[in-house]
Amino acid sequence: MKPLPCSSADWPRFSVLLDQCLEVAPEEREAWFRRLSPSDAHLEPVLRSVLAKSESLSSGHWLEHPATGDAAAASYFGPGMDVGPWRLLRPVGRGGMGEVWLAERMDGRYARQVALKLPHPHLLGGLLKDRFHRERDILARLEHPQIARFYDAGITDADQPWLALEYVEGAPITEHCRAQALDARGCVALMRDVATAIQAAHTQMVVHRDLKPANVLVTSDGAVKLLDFGIAKLLDDPAQEAGLTQLGHRAATPDYAAPEQLAGGTVSAATDVYAMGVMLHELLTGSRPFEAKSRLGWMLDDRREAPLASGKVTGKRRAEIKVDLDSILAKALESDPGKRYASADAFSDDLGRYLGHQPIRARRIGGWQRAAKFTRRHRQGVVMAALVLAVLMAGVAGVLWQAQRAAEEARRATAIKEFLIEVFATLDPRIATDGPRGGISAIAMLDASASRIQVRFADDPDVQIELLRIVADLYRQLGDEAGYEKYQALQLEQVRLRYGPLHANVLDGAVESAFRACSGADRDRCVAAVDDAGRLLDRVDEPDPELRAIWLLARGLMLQRDEARLQEAGQAYADAVALYAQHHPQSRGHVTAMIQLAGFHNVVQLDYPRAIETYRKAEALAQSLPDRNDAELQTLHGNLGLVYQQMGQFSAAAAEFRKSAALADRTTGPDVPSAWVPRANAARTLHLAGQREAAHREFERLLPLLPDGDDDTVIEAITARTHYGERLSSEGRPRLAIPVLELVERGYARNSEFGFQLRLVRRYLGEAYARAGRHADAGRLLQLSLEDYVAHQADGDQPVMAIRESWGRWLLHDQRPGEAGSQFENIVANASGRPLAHVALAHGGLARAALARDDVPAALQHSQEALAVWGEVVGFRDVRMQPYLQRIRADALAAAGQLAEAQLLENTAAEASARYDHPSSVSVIRRQMATLDPTAQATGTR
Structure with missing residues (x-):
């Protein structure tokens, strides 16, 4: 046992007294000692010794x-x-x-x-x-x-x-900056690393409360390490606060403590922002903004207004700090926590804008604000200096300049406001028009006004640029991509003419254009846009890391179209995620980048576990952001559902789709299109798993929410109907499925941008025609779909394999086993070892073709291979296909004379079919069909 400061007999009482003493303010402790009882008096020297230590x-x-x-x-x-x-x-x-x-x-x-x-x-x-x-x-x-x-x-x-x-081998950040003679930009870069670590702690609801140079070490390789969360405040544990607040605020280092911390007030994330402001001030100037002149100096100092950092240095360092860094520090060191940066991430973002030569978000401190700060801190000196005529005249000039600038800004704001009012004036019933007011759309209102911007504000390019940008954004919000493209291009052209090709607006526009181009189908446009944006970013000394990350995401989209460059594509996505993690870890852009990377793992690499892991990380980050985006979370859960569906984990997939639908229900309501697709996906997933009753209950809730069948403008409704029709067909109700799928096919055919969906629904409709006995219609539509797929995608793509397999089965039914075999062989040849459902079905098709030409050994081989591949399938599957393959194997065994084994396998297939294909309630399907077409009758049977 280590020695105690008192005898073991006195220890319990000593411990209680020490706790009481620590609760007493230092200036009141002498009175507390005088009140000690005679029985405790012998412990007074020991208590005083411990307090001194x-x-x-x-x-x-x-x-x-x-x-x-x-x-x-x-x-x-x-x-x-x-x-x-x-x-x-x-x-x-x-x-x-x-x-x-x-x-x-x-x-x-x-x-x-x-x-x-x-x-x-x-x-x-x-x-x-x-x-x-x-x-x-x-x-x-x-x-x-x-x-x-x-x-x-x-x-x-x-x-x-x-x-x-x-154990961290390093020097305090102040010593490191002095030893390396870092300039202002180097100091700011280090402080951004500190802010990144602090933001990570804040997302865990932890405030450090004792940030100071000794707790921020820099290693020999320049890495920042944050130490000592010993007095951190748990924001999510208010129960602890009552007992720990007094001790906590005393333990903070006063030179770096925020005013509310010294006053014993509420401690929050803004408290750490203040301490980072003090440290950055010290790194830039070599001194803290408030220097205590005695041990009690921090208690007496007035911290209502921090002095400007640029006023403490001269020469080049002063020029580096003046304006932007002065403004950033002024915001971080506000005495009112509510006026500081809202988070460490926001503080870091403004520092990043300074490094990237972009406009900062903190209100800039101009000449008048500087004069006001100086006046407040040096009232007597200013009064004396006011007697000097030169200073007085300079002050008058400053006032006039500031007034002129304010008037100019007010004029521009008024011009913009008046123009936007004019946009809505087209609804004014007092103004004559050729048509009814109620029929004027928002886009028509914009069209009527936007075309006048360049003429009306020809002599005011700044207002013109701002209005063109606003109008472009409005067109995009209204879904008019052509309008957005037009006015975005006009805005960027004006910016280039006025500010040059490297202005922030131009860089933003180039990167956004690259991302949009690569999200579409035009490969040449995508390549050109990525190259253009890359060249612009390379010309900037220190481009915004977020812009570079977005460009990398666009580059990834471009590269993944080339099978020879898939590794480069994956690296581009990973680099984008790494840039966000380093510079903007707590941002929505970081979530988007991880979603893109997860999608690459899923769709391109077929690495489903890795895709799920990345999606989960993105979900956790999205949940932790203060401005949580439920629409993004809805997409995340939907994407996770698709991955689980690809893996055949249907219960997990349905759960994720339901989460996505529930988010949509909660944020926008169940009758909003964004909620329909995840609910339709959930229903389809249950059906794929063989849970037909549960699937139709989901469809029954969804279908009444969809618009009339003739309305093909809502793509979400068309998608939901596609899932419903395809599942009706697959369960043996083709006559019910056909009118639904025909409606969908007409809708996609009228929208040229949905070429992929049109090819897909034509395959579904062709299969429904085949099941309904409409053999000629089936062949026509399946062949049309196949030709369309082959023209747009490679043979190794899963959708191409799927249509070839459907076409091959039609050819078998048309008594053309040779042609059917060619389709199935193409699938197997392009499988590249992937155990996909369509490869298993292709082997089954080859077995059927072999039986048609009485080649029993080949039928046995391919039917066995079909079941072997099915047993290892990764990716999309329909559980009903297993009994189909078992029956093919049973037919091959019977043809080989192995009747007992064939009968056993036939019984197994029948049991599986009974388990998966229990009949759905016809009354339920009748109600579902009535929501799509009141004249429809549920007369289809299996």
């Missing part, structure tokens, strides 16, 4: 500097001592609260050196013990490359708690 805790220098004198001499630990499974090597730091030692694992489980954090034994009672345990719990939640990693925690047999943390 822990003085560095209240002064905020815990682990900032090694302890000296009595504190150092009173160490309870020494080199070679064992603490739990660790052996102490050498001290790293000491303070009033405890010690940190370099230690190594000595129980042989694994080799590692750590920073072992140990509190002084006499401080292990009450609130301080709670703080120590709380630090352990906080660190266990934080996993980030720029936060010192938490390894382990425990308590020795002698009741000595310990925390094993990552």
Whole structure:
């Protein structure tokens, strides 16, 4: 047992008194000591000694500097001592609260050196013990490359708690910047890394509360590591706050503490933003914005307005700081937390804009604001200087300049407002028109006004640019892509003429154009747009990392169209995700990039586990963002459902589709188109799994929400009907499916941009015709679909394999086994070893073709191969296909004279069919069909 500061008999009472004493404000402790009872008087010297040794805790220098004198001499630990499974090597730091030692694992489980954090034994009672345990719990939640990693925690047999943390060899950030002689941009880049780590902690609802240079180390390779979350505040655990607030705010380092922290007020994420502002001010100027002149200086200093950093330096450094960095620091150091940056991410974003030579979001501090700040902090000096005529005249000039600038901005705002009012004036019934007011669409209103922008504001290019941008955005919101393209191009042309080809608007437009081009079908346009945007970004010294990331996503879309460059495409997506993770980790763009990468894993690489893992990471990030986007989460769950469906995990797929539909129901309502597709996907997935009754219940809820069948303008309704018709056909009700699929086919045929969907629904409709006995119609439509697929996609693509298999089955029915075999052989030849459902069905088709020409050995071989491939299928499948393949195998066995085995397999197929194909309620289907066509009758049978 380590020595206690008092006798073991006195320890319980001493611990209680120490807790009470720590709760008392320092200036009231003498009165508290005088009130001690006679029975406790003998503990007063011990209490005073312990308080003196822990003085560095209240002064905020815990682990900032090694302890000296009595504190150092009173160490309870020494080199070679064992603490739990660790052996102490050498001290790293000491303070009033405890010690940190370099230690190594000595129980042989694994080799590692750590920073072992140990509190002084006499401080292990009450609130301080709670703080120590709380630090352990906080660190266990934080996993980030720029936060010192938490390894382990425990308590020795002698009741000595310990925390094993990552040992970081590095220098405090201030020392690193001085040693490397970093310029302002280098300091800002390091502070962005700090902000990234802080934002990661904030997403876990953890505020550091003691940010200072000693807790921010920079390693020899320039990596930032954030240390010591020991006094962090758990925002999601208000129950702890009552007992820990007083201790917490005393333990913060006053020189870096926010005003609300020093006043004992509410601590939030803005508190850490303030501390980062103080540190950045110190990195840029070599001094803190508020320098305490005595030990109580921080209590007496007026922190309502931080001085401008540029006023503390001269020469080149002053020029680097002036305006942008002054403005950023002023916002970060606002005394009112509500006026600071809303998050560490927002602070980092403005620093990134400074580095990228882009307009910052903080209100710029102009000459008048600078003068006002100076006046508030140096009232007497300004009054004296006001007697000097030159200063007075300069002030008048500043006022006139500011007034002129304000008038100019007001004029532009008025011009823009008046124009937008004119847009809606077309609805004014007092103005004559050729048609009824109620028939004027929003696009028609824009068309009537937008064409006048260039003429009306020909002499005011800035207003013209702003209005063209607004109008382009309005067209895009209204779904008029042609209008958007037109006015976006006009806006960018004006920006180039006025500001040059590297203006932020031009760069944004080029990257967006590349992404949009590569999301479409025109490959040549995609390549040209990506190349153009890449050349522009390469001409900028330090392009915005987010713009570069979006460009990489567009490049990935371009590259994945070329099978020879799929590896490059995957790398482009991964690089985009990495850029977001480094520069904008808590952003919606980061979520989008991960969705793109997951889609690549799913669709191109067929790596479903990796796709799911990436989608899950994107989902977790999307859930954690303060401005959570439920539409994006809806897409995420829908995509996850498609992956699970591809894997044949139908229950998991249906669950994800239901989550997607529930999000749509909650945010926009069930009768909004965005909710229809995930609900239709859920129904289709249940049907694919053989749960027909459950599937039709989902369809029964969905179909009444869809618009009339003749309305082919709502693509979501057409998609939902496609799923319904295809499933009716697959379950043996083709006469019910045909009118639904014919309606869908007409809708897609009238919309040229849906070529892929048209090819697909023609395959579905051809299969329905075949099942209904309309053999000629089936052949016509299946052949049309096949020709369309072959013209647009490669033989190895799954959709091409699917249509070839359907066409091959039609050819078999048409007594053309030779031609059918050619289709099936094409599928097998292009399988490339992939165990896909269509490959298994192709082997089944080859077995049927062999039986048709009495080639029993070939039939046995291919039927066996069909079941073998089916047993390993990855990707899309319909469970009803397994009994189909089992029957083909049974026919081959029967042809070979193996009758007993054939009958056994036939029975197995029949049992599977009975399990999957129990009849759906005709009354339910009748109601479903009535929602699509009131004259429809559910007369179809299996």
